Amino acid sequence: MSESLVTFNNVSRFYGEVLGINKVSLTIPPGITSLVGPNGSGKTTLMNLMTGLIRPTEGEIRVLGIAPDHPEKLCRLVGYCAQYDAFPKGLTGYQFIYSYLRVFGMGHAECDQRTVAALQMVGLSEAAHRTVAAYSKGMRQRIKLAQAMAHDPQVVVLDEPLNGLDPLARSEAIALFRQWGEKGRHVIVSSHILHEVDQISDQVILLSQGYVVAEGQIQDVRSEVKDQPMQILVRCDRPGMLAARLFQQDHVVEAKIHADGKGLLLRTKDADSFYLLLNRVILDSGLEVESVAPADDDVNSVYQYLIGGEGSAA
């Protein structure tokens, strides 16, 4: 089982006296996992550790069962897209991908074929023979994604991969991540754009000041945040009547009727009791309900509850 997981076991990394991450224990399954946290929370440290670029001060890391002490094996499994623009001088897009594939020890024909395929995948075939220095920010971001994927890694580590991409390129990149995840790869993404993290992630790891604050599916994480009442949005024909019934319950903290008179936003400490009550109200009074949806089980809300800030991890 551990051979299909990325695991961190009590891992700490200090830069001198500065904390990178502290006592992190994690298990990352295949699919898309997002690392979310403010600047300096340890996202990049975590990524550098799993790519073998830095070693832990303490603890043990295994990437699909392989320790970072074996870079020859580990680096074949991992594709890394760094946060920074990382390009050696003077290379064209084609040369950039091709030369890094050669480092893996593949022959010319294989490298050529993979380079062409990788450039095609990110829509840069026409710009293949232009120098990377002449690329736009979005093109650079895409060529970075291409180099991370060209050798067909099982674990793809992408540090802020959506930065600098226009909306169309973003949705194309997200579609690529989904495709990679669906093929059973581990796609590990760090992002500051919380609503996009919400869209793409199978699981989320929330980091703050070098510690893992929460990990798992966002809905599960939200339900564990007991001290923050759950927000639920109900669209129905008689929100006033529903609010009156709800206020008789101890677990309901707040209820707000929408300005259009067709909806109710409530905060409850016990979502299960609310759902039971709602069923009873519907049966008793014939309330017509259009929709019921949690309003704060997204990354943005969980981030604010657990870490704070203004809805952005940046």
Place this chain on the structure above:
Amino acid sequence: MAVYKKTYRPYEGGLTSSWTRFLTIPRYAFEDLHRSRFLTLFFIASFLYPLICALIIYVQHNVSALGLVGVQGANRLISINVTFFMSVLGWQSMLALFLAAFIGPGQVSPDLANNALSLYLARPFSRVEYVLGKLSVLVILMSLMTWVPGLLLFGLEGYLEGFGWMQDNARLAFGLFAGAWIWIAVLALLALALSAWVKWKPVAGALMFGVFFVAAGFGEAVNGVERTKWGHLLNISNLVGSIWLRLFEGDAHTTNGAVFFRVAQGEELPPWCCWTALAALCLVCLYMLARKIRGVEVVR
């Protein structure tokens, strides 16, 4: 939680030998250097002196050719001996210093400035292989300027003189080859170390000359004030010149034509001192590289 099945097939084909992978680095480096017209011209011009030497060797063995242009007895003007070959090595090695000062600073600093090291080191490519790759760019070019033309001239002389001459003067070939390699190793390591620490290329290039000329000047000052010869320990070219003397089995006079590798009569340092000083310099360079060549630059 979604359950994903592994449905792709990773690469299972053959791999190239791991010890040749460092050659990925010079693959495009030469192309990049070739774009500089100045460097290309400088590199081509560096073969002028060996060409003149080849002409001298040819003329030495073709008295009739001299007769054609009315010059008699010119074959006695220049002797093809240890001084001749040491001059070739000296001139070419000096040009190699200029080459290293021009192209060395551009080797590591752009990768550091662009955070490109993580690209190499997140692959099955070690820091040692990275340094070897960068060194190979300098080593190949400097070899083409120093021992390759030196050995070609030796071969030409041997061809014209006969196999017996080659056997009798094998030490010259060894001196050319080993002497050039010592110089190349020192230059290449120093150029890379400075490139790793000084991000501004002109400053790194100037420092390269500074290490040779300023340190040599300081060494001379020490010699003058203290009335000693130990100041030469700070003069890298003097250290290399002293080692060449041993390799060529020559004496101080034979370095007269070797430009700034000249060793003054009576001021030769013991060989072990020269070797130790050069080894210490190389170790310092390696330490400087080890400190900087990392996958992630940690700013504390």
